Amino acid sequence: MNFKKQLKEGLLTNNPVLSQLLGMCSTMAITTTLFNGLGMGLSVTIILICSNVVISALRKIIPDKIRIAAYIVVIAGFVTMVDLLLKAYVPALSDSLGVFIPLIVVNCIILGRAEAFASKNGVLASAVDGLTQGIGYTAALVVMCIIREFLGSGTFGKGVLGADGVRILPADYPALLVILPVGGFLTLGCLIALTQWINRKLAEKEREKEAVK
């Protein structure tokens, strides 16, 4: 089991948001504060691990024809659990994420991993895949949140480090536009461009290495 390689894939070369371009609705919609991003990232990671494990354990029982429906029911079950747990224990997060918690059901990342990985691999490997992909998703969200929160409200860690976070820019400077929907599109566009650039550089380096050999 090469955890390191899977982690690198999840974070960079095969990042669910930045490379596979999945699950963009939630990525753009909720990344206005660090609190939202971390909460959403952790919820998705937990659901992803659980659904990957269950689907991988049941992969020989589920008939091929109705597999997508079966996956969706498994995922919806876990999403409902997380939704109820958040409502009970972290109502503030549940309020600010709103409809996007139940919408994790149709988040393409989870169904995508079920179809592409969990349905073909063992339980342990699927759990690790869920964890690394979840970390990749959370990392993408956190980066988006930090950028948008810094430019849009001039703070860092709103909700995580105290209710208002740490103020970096004076209150008059921030561009409100960045935490509006427009900012979501622009920030994600730039981040994806950056990832593509890094991935191309990495690929070039590998090729050079092989050429030297």
Added chain:
Amino acid sequence: MSTFVALFTISLNAILAENFILVKFLGICPFMGVSKKTDTAFGMGLAVIFVMGLASAATWAVNEFLLVRLNLEYMQTVVFILVIAALVQFVEMFLQKALPALYQALGIYLPLITTNCAVLGVALLNIQNGYTFIESVIYGVTGGVGFTLAIVLFSSVRERLEDCDCPKAFKGFPLALIAAGLLALSFLGFSGFKVFG
């Protein structure tokens, strides 16, 4: 009269001020995936209007007459996604038999719609906003109209992006996102837009 005003406000909001794609971020996947050509975008838009209207009606009825009566509201997410999946399948079979011409036009988009978050989103928002049956259906249909408006506008922008000169890293997807951002910026102009005080 007042119901008419309420319905009108709901529709206008769903199409412009709270556009499902550009303001609420629901349904980004098909928005990015099927917007390379204007006619496919239009086809997808029509399919979404159709399914969102039907899904609003079906989920409202299921929630009101089944889940609320049995105190099972916490099952909403699971039940709604199943209702939507079954509905889409049913619509597909019905169109194939009854209206083959329409099926030819919409057929390939229908399976994609099951996992479109705009459809599940509209079902959940209807319940959250406490809409009546008529309001729900109107919200669903006009939400779909807003989706179509955004995707058709965007596809005509995107056709031009294909052969523009830009940095290599921005080619393709990132540039499309930036263009979508500019489109969202123009829709921002409708926010806080009220017709009747």
